[in-house]
Amino acid sequence: QSVLTQPPSASGTPGQRVTISCSGSSSNIGRNAVNWYWQPPGAAPKLLIYTNDQRPSGVPDRFSGSKSGTSASLAISGLQSDDEADYHCSAWDDSLNGWVFGGGTKLTVL
């Protein structure tokens, strides 16, 4: 199983706000920044949030990230049908000396 823990699924209706959690430990999220990637169906992952809460150019401000202790969260406000995708969190792990991921969360817009 994955080193970081995410819920396997999340859902919301258009316009709603949803959050996706990512839980880790002191060797990863507790010491290092968290990045989020989104993966539309059948496509390669794309960078969504980096260094906990930074948005790359082109990512709408409906997407926001936060980190506290050994957990992180991704929030999506004003949910749209195009937001349906898998969302993955990731962080560097000092004990493993490598990158670790969550198992991914499949977001469904009802």
Added chain:
Amino acid sequence: QVQVVQSGAEVKNLGASVTVSCKTSGYDFTYYGLSWVRQAPGLGLEWMGWISAYSGDTNYAQKLQGRVTLTRDTSTSTAYMELRNLRSDDTALYYCVREGDNNRNYYFKHWGQGTLVTVSS
């Protein structure tokens, strides 16, 4: 603009080896490292390893140590991933990813399109 273009799908037998290439363009190749990330069908992402495009230094995931080798050719701005002694659970989409850097906080910024490797018995 930055482009990361991978080689095409491969079908290999159990125990064989596979090499996937990753040609980059649109930036100074030696300035950023490259990671390889794979995704088995229906599963999450798994980091395989990293190579410094500048020095060729590598760092491999513990799980794959001894079976994976990352190399690069600075003359063609291309990176390579070789995976040996293929097993059925190596069937996956393999992604080459160029890193980004925010004050030494790194992340996976530019993803290739993915290369499907199927291991057949």
